Amino acid sequence: MMFKIVIKKFYVLDGRSSHNNGKIGLEFGLLQWGLGKFPKVVSLWLWMQLSALIIVYPGFYGWTMYRPEGKVDSKDHDKADMCPDFSKYLYFLFAPTLVYRDNYPRTATIRWGYVVSNFAQVLACTLYIYYIFERFCITVFRNFNRDHVSAKLFITSVFSCMLPGALTLLLGFFAILHSWFNAFAEMLRFADRMFYKDWWNTTSFASYYRTWNIVVHDWLYTYVYKDLSKLLGPKYRSICMACVFLLSAIVHEYVMVMALGFFYPVLFVMFMGAGFGFIFVKGTGRSWNVFLWLALFMGMGVLFCVYNMEWFARQNCPENYDHFIDYVVPRSWTCNFDAMKNNSQS
Known part of the structure; x- marks a missing residue:
């Protein structure tokens, strides 16, 4: 009985009828x-x-x-x-690391069953992420900007995106930093499998950034932070950290621009705003771990909501400027609702 109630609520939230001939309809x-x-x-x-x-x-x-x-x-x-020798350089290009060494610890054999299982996990995570987008994002934002968007609707959309965003974050982390890296590490007999630590138990964002993605963190620390510290001196530690965050934010925003096809620097602003500011907020109690998780949930909810709104605004709203300006100006801010309705009616 409880299962039927949950399924019925799921279909209502999804905007679909609960009577769908028993099919998922993906x-x-x-x-x-x-x-x-x-x-x-x-x-x-x-x-x-x-x-x-x-x-x-x-x-x-x-x-x-x-x-x-x-x-x-x-x-x-x-x-x-x-x-380096060409063979060592070629190995470095495919090894799951960004810090070059002439020699890495190596395992004795390759467990091909382990390789296959990790690639299967990547495929399963990809399908699960697709399901999340199909059921909880596309159906919510497909008709964005065909009606007036109020502050209440925006806040409701942010909260509705928190759980899908958090699930996507965890699935992406597991698929890439665990399954994908371990698969290539096993095939290359790369023995250093410290791709991440127990970031989910951390009580500060500073520790979270150090343990979430050790592969990228080691590169930033080795080739950016250490050189800046030598250049500027230990008194400018905060400036060195800000430069590291700036570089990371630019790269993340570049990926979003290339993937989505428009410039909407919400991720960049959050990275350099709350993301950088929270590294100076430190605590040791379990409540700080709860705060970290709540901040991650809210941040992913905002990112999912804003980028989905902008994506579907560009599908539903006409261009207001020439190509370049329209590329960098969010269309969800400038959509002309009356003109769009008149165009749809004509």
Whole structure:
């Protein structure tokens, strides 16, 4: 009886009738759209790999061989040794790490069953994320801007997106940082599997950023933060941290722009606003862990709501400016409701 009540409420919230002939009624248009340019993705990946092999490596090798002597070089140091062997460089390109080493700890054998299971988990997480978008996002925002959007509707949409956003966050984390990285680590016999720590138990955002994605954190710390600290000095630790956050925010926003096809820097603002400010808020009690989770839930709810609104506004609303200005100005802010209704009626 309780199961039937939950199912009935699910259909009501989903905007569909509970009498659907017993079928889930999922459509795979979203997956088809997401994979519609797969050949282009593969070709771009191949070009990037080729450029890393035939441009980056020879260029770095030439620089190490012919750069002028400096204080960094010791008399008995061979400059050619500073450039890694091509085989080591090629291994680094595919290894699940961003920090180069001449040698990494290696395992003795490859467990192909473990590799297959991890790729199966990636596929399962992808299908689950698709289901979340199909049931809890598309059905809510499909008709966005066909009626006037009030503050009440916006707040309600944010709260309705918190759970789907949090689920997507956890699924994406598990699919990439656990399953995908472990699959490639196993195939390459890469023994260092410390891709993340128990970030879910942390009581501060500073600890969360250090443990959420150790692969990226190690790169930022090794190649950005340490060099800035040496350049500016220990007194400017906060400025160094701000520069790291700025670089990370720019890269995240670049990914969103390339994926969605429009510029709407909500993620950038949240990264450099609350995301950076919360690293100075520290606590040790369990209540701080609850605060971290609530902040993550609310942040994902806002991101899901705002980006979905803008995406469907661009599907339902006509362009108001030329192509470039329309690309950078949120259409959800400038949609002309009356003109749109008149166009739909005509």
